[in-house]
Amino acid sequence: LVAITPKAADVWWVKIISLDNLQSAYRYLRVYSKWLPPMLIIPSRDKAGRVIFNVLLQKYFMDNQSAQTALNDLPDSITADAKILHGLEPNTYYYWTKQEDK
Numbered sequence: 001l002v003a004i005t006p007k008a009a010d011v012w013w014v015k016i017i018s019l020d021n022l023q024s025a026y027r028y029l030r031v032y033s034k035w036l037p038p039m040l041i042i043p044s045r046d047k048a049g050r051v052i053f054n055v056l057l058q059k060y061f062m063d064n065q066s067a068q069t070a071l072n073d074l075p076d077s078i079t080a081d082a083k084i085l086h087g088l089e090p091n092t093y094y095y096w097t098k099q100e101d102k
Contacts, residue, residue: 011060012067013085016078018054025053032078037070042088056085 016039019025025041033039038058046052061067067084074082 010087011062012064013060013088014057014067014071014074015083015085016055016057016074017081018052020050020052022053025055028055035075036078 016036017028019028022041022043029039029041036057040056040058042054042056043051044054057070059070061070064084064086071079071082071084
């Protein structure tokens, strides 16, 4: 569990999908991690206050065009719900999908 730095509010992210439970989000990562760049799971709350689990590309971008290019490079089969986000809530926590070798 790692806190997002304040820089997260100034960059663009590619959100691939939002799921309603953590198990589904991890299952998504396991299935698609073979074909996609590294991803993150970022929990947030919807307007009704329910926790949702957003799957984003791990890499962030310095401008909207770079993020759009990354989204366009993803397979069409997974981009139906994908979109570009500008910034993330600084009090949000996220989970890396890859562990660093020690």
